[in-house]
Amino acid sequence: MAKTMFSEVKSTPQFWGTLVILGAFVGAAAMSVLYIEKYGHIVTGMNNQIVWGLPHVFAIFLIVAASGALNVASIESVFGKADYKPASRLSSVLAIALLMGGLAALVLDLGRADRLIIAMTKYNFRSIFAWNVLLYTGFIGVVAVYLYMQMARGIPAIWLRSAGIAAFIWRLALTTGTGSIFGWLVARSAYDAAIMAPLFISMSFSFGLAMFMLVSTCTKRLTGQGFNDVLRLRMARLLGVFAAVVLYFTAVQHLSNMYVAEHWNVVKFILLNGGIYTQLFWIGQVILGGIVPMAILFHPSLARKTKPLMAAVLLIILGGFAQLYVIVIGGQAFPLDMFPGLEVSSSFFDGVINSYTPSIYEWALGLGAVALAFIITGIAIKILRILPEATSE
Amino acid sequence: MKLPMVNNKKTDPTDIGRRQFMKSGAAMVTVTLAPGVTIMAYGGSAESQANPATRWGLLIDVNKCTKDCDECVTACSKENGWQDTGNPETDAQWIRKIDLLNPETGLEQSLAVMCQHCEDAPCVDVCPTGASFKRPDGIVLVDKHTCIGCRYCMMACPYKARSFIHEPVTDQKPYAPRGKGTVEGCTLCVHRVDVGGTPACVEACNTTGNGAMIFGNLNDPESEIAIQLATYASSAIRSDLGLNPGVRYQNL
Amino acid sequence: MQRFLTAFWIALLAFGNSANAQDSDLFPDIPKALYELETPHPDDIRINHMNYLRHDRDATVRLGDRGIEFSLKSCIDCHAVRGPDTSFVTIESDRYFCKACHISVGINIDCFQCHNSRPEAVDFSGLFEADASGVLKAYLEEISQ
Numbered sequence: 001m002a003k004t005m006f007s008e009v010k011s012t013p014q015f016w017g018t019l020v021i022l023g024a025f026v027g028a029a030a031m032s033v034l035y036i037e038k039y040g041h042i043v044t045g046m047n048n049q050i051v052w053g054l055p056h057v058f059a060i061f062l063i064v065a066a067s068g069a070l071n072v073a074s075i076e077s078v079f080g081k082a083d084y085k086p087a088s089r090l091s092s093v094l095a096i097a098l099l100m101g102g103l104a105a106l107v108l109d110l111g112r113a114d115r116l117i118i119a120m121t122k123y124n125f126r127s128i129f130a131w132n133v134l135l136y137t138g139f140i141g142v143v144a145v146y147l148y149m150q151m152a153r154g155i156p157a158i159w160l161r162s163a164g165i166a167a168f169i170w171r172l173a174l175t176t177g178t179g180s181i182f183g184w185l186v187a188r189s190a191y192d193a194a195i196m197a198p199l200f201i202s203m204s205f206s207f208g209l210a211m212f213m214l215v216s217t218c219t220k221r222l223t224g225q226g227f228n229d230v231l232r233l234r235m236a237r238l239l240g241v242f243a244a245v246v247l248y249f250t251a252v253q254h255l256s257n258m259y260v261a262e263h264w265n266v267v268k269f270i271l272l273n274g275g276i277y278t279q280l281f282w283i284g285q286v287i288l289g290g291i292v293p294m295a296i297l298f299h300p301s302l303a304r305k306t307k308p309l310m311a312a313v314l315l316i317i318l319g320g321f322a323q324l325y326v327i328v329i330g331g332q333a334f335p336l337d338m339f340p341g342l343e344v345s346s347s348f349f350d351g352v353i354n355s356y357t358p359s360i361y362e363w364a365l366g367l368g369a370v371a372l373a374f375i376i377t378g379i380a381i382k383i384l385r386i387l388p389e390a391t392s393e
Numbered sequence: 394m395k396l397p398m399v400n401n402k403k404t405d406p407t408d409i410g411r412r413q414f415m416k417s418g419a420a421m422v423t424v425t426l427a428p429g430v431t432i433m434a435y436g437g438s439a440e441s442q443a444n445p446a447t448r449w450g451l452l453i454d455v456n457k458c459t460k461d462c463d464e465c466v467t468a469c470s471k472e473n474g475w476q477d478t479g480n481p482e483t484d485a486q487w488i489r490k491i492d493l494l495n496p497e498t499g500l501e502q503s504l505a506v507m508c509q510h511c512e513d514a515p516c517v518d519v520c521p522t523g524a525s526f527k528r529p530d531g532i533v534l535v536d537k538h539t540c541i542g543c544r545y546c547m548m549a550c551p552y553k554a555r556s557f558i559h560e561p562v563t564d565q566k567p568y569a570p571r572g573k574g575t576v577e578g579c580t581l582c583v584h585r586v587d588v589g590g591t592p593a594c595v596e597a598c599n600t601t602g603n604g605a606m607i608f609g610n611l612n613d614p615e616s617e618i619a620i621q622l623a624t625y626a627s628s629a630i631r632s633d634l635g636l637n638p639g640v641r642y643q644n645l
Numbered sequence: 646m647q648r649f650l651t652a653f654w655i656a657l658l659a660f661g662n663s664a665n666a667q668d669s670d671l672f673p674d675i676p677k678a679l680y681e682l683e684t685p686h687p688d689d690i691r692i693n694h695m696n697y698l699r700h701d702r703d704a705t706v707r708l709g710d711r712g713i714e715f716s717l718k719s720c721i722d723c724h725a726v727r728g729p730d731t732s733f734v735t736i737e738s739d740r741y742f743c744k745a746c747h748i749s750v751g752i753n754i755d756c757f758q759c760h761n762s763r764p765e766a767v768d769f770s771g772l773f774e775a776d777a778s779g780v781l782k783a784y785l786e787e788i789s790q
Contacts, residue, residue: 047559048483110543115540115541115542116541119521127521129545133521181545187549187631187634338552338631339491339630341497344491344494349482350489442704563735587711
């Protein structure tokens with residue numbers, strides 16, 4: 001197999017134009033953050049019932065996808081599949097970029113975002129949230145070292161492999177930590193399940209690979225640099241497997257909750273009578289985000305064509321958003337069961353299904369975080385030798 | 394001119410010299426020497442700290458707590474300065490009345506619910522910065538100096554006892570600071586308890602309410618609350634979680 | 646520039662002749678406290694107030710120590726400044742005690758996002774009114790200007 005040559009991408013109007021459009025999204029997000037900062041979270045759709053809203057859906061999606069985006073590089077250096085090499089650098093870059101985007105959404109939604117320094121200096125080590133702060137920042141560091149190993153000349157193969165294994169283990173820990181943010185919430189019947197961690201890992205495989213395929217296809221269109229269709233088809237089939245695994249873990253999650261009498265009501269809410277959440281679950285996650293893309297990805301000829309393939313990738317990404325929306329918002333919409341078997345009422349929305357309508361500011365913040373991740377990726381491929389040269393295929 | 398007091402380094406907080414002139418505490422004496430010149434002296438009470446041998450708690454008799462009475466809620470709101478601003482979904486509620494109906498038997502009950510001051514408080518475990526903490530005497534508080542407003546404690550609390558402050562706040566009570574972007578909840582009126590008082594809700598319940606609440610030290614077998622708990626059956630909300638709340642209910 | 650000014654004031658206060666520093670045109674116009682403490686200590690407080698407050702706030706909030714030496718509440722009670730209508734001004738006003746220095750050194754404080762910047766409703770005007778003489782009234786008018 002020919003040695004892969006990497007290069008910086010060339011300046012084209014399309015490339016810079018895309019960055020400018022993405023920059024507009026980031027600008028809108030910045031203005032939203034300042035607005036929320038000035039007037040408080042009252043201007044958002046979040047309230048004392050739905051305490052985590054759309055920014056958290058975006059943030060968790062990006063963080064989960066970040067760890068999954070690294071898989072392409074892991075396949076190459078940990079599992080020794082050399083034909084993934086042309087894609088491996090972009091994989092590491094995208095992992096860092098997506099994580100930065102997700103972290104931006106997360107910290108800019110804090111009630112006191114100005115106190116970020118406290119979050120970075122004071123740790124309560126009983127808190128999985130505090131561990132996640134370390135896991136996230138550590139991930140950026142570990143993957144940065146890994147990327148250096150991938151790019152530097154004369155690095156012994158064992159070093160590269162060790163760095164790859166370290167990054168792979170770190171990413172598993174990271175997604176376990178992210179899932180456990182929910183899995184360890186004993187108070188809420190929609191969460192409180194150990195399966196949250198493996199569920200999130202399966203989601204990261206699927207969303208991360210989908211984001212990678214989306215970005216690599218876009219950069220190839222914009223710059224002409226990328227990898228060949230044979231590799232893309234292999235990724236497509238793999239994505240189909242990952243999508244199936246997500247559906248499997250989702251099924252186990254709900255089936256085991258059904259069996260627990262005290263959780264039956266929340267399962268019924270998500271699967272049967274939860275209104276928007278039930279629709280997002282069945283139509284968004286299961287059908288459009290799971291079964292339809294799987295049919296395309298495993299199809300003998302459709303998966304080879306760019307347009308159906310991109311449709312499948314986008315459906316998986318949107319299905320992933322739907323899934324996280326159902327988990328994050330739907331789980332909070334269902335009321336706390338403080339008095340099992342009794343009907344409760346109060347002036348503080350006890351016992352009622354809580355409503356949530358995201359505001360334009362939350363959309364702006366979330367989309368700005370996605371745009372930020374893409375901008376970081378764009379700058380990286382412009383100044384570093386990330387993508388294979390157009391001629392090296 | 395030499396400035397003997399100047400010290401740029403971190404000063405030993407037990408430095409006796411400085412301690413003399415600015416003891417803040419319950420008593421304060423002012424002496425007018427000349428027009429416009431007054432000397433102010435702080436006579437602090439004996440230094441007190443939350444006692445780890447103490448565990449403050451509440452006992453609420455649900456049979457006495459009637460549906461039409463919300464004296465405790467009013468008193469808390471007045472004492473601590475949180476109020477209805479016309480946005481029920483975002484307004485803070487440190488204490489609330491919950492009405493219960495047993496659909497099987499038709500039994501109706503009503504009770505006051507606030508921070509349950511758990512021994513193993515989930516909000517304390519999950520707080521990334523340690524802003525949500527438990528005092529040595531069992532009172533669970535938010536240190537708003539280190540709260541970053543992540544709301545994870547609100548996700549973790551089984552009692553919905555915490556509120557997030559969604560709007561800028563002005564004219565707070567001096568002993569109950571609260572501000573936009575941080576999380577808050579019942580403090581068990583820690584400013585009263587520390588100087589030997591009882592929480593405002595208990596006081597109101599016993600004067601204008603139905604006398605359904607008892608406040609006291611759960612660890613002191615002589616205290617009324619401990620005697621009641623030792624004599625009559627009581628329960629905790631969501632005792633299945635094993636959090637050992639400091640707030641207990643009778644006849645629930 | 647702000648950083649420089651901060652360093653400049655601290656240097657002046659700590660090592661310079663404080664009388665000269667306070668005569669400078671650049672020195673902020675610091676409102677007078679309502680009461681005098683038994684031991685004057687402005688230089689120490691000017692330099693170390695944030696450390697004292699931080700230490701003692703932790704003692705109160707975390708340990709319930711109500712016998713602390715430096716509480717923000719007592720600072721506020723004594724350093725209240727009256728506005729033209731003789732009521733105490735809030736942090737919104739540029740005449741507010743903390744702001745006199747903090748504006749000139751360009752350091753933003755967020756204490757009053759949570760703490761009330763005015764003394765407790767029981768303010769000390771009563772102490773003045775009780776033996777209100779003409780002199781006191783004149784003084785009240787003077788400080789309210």
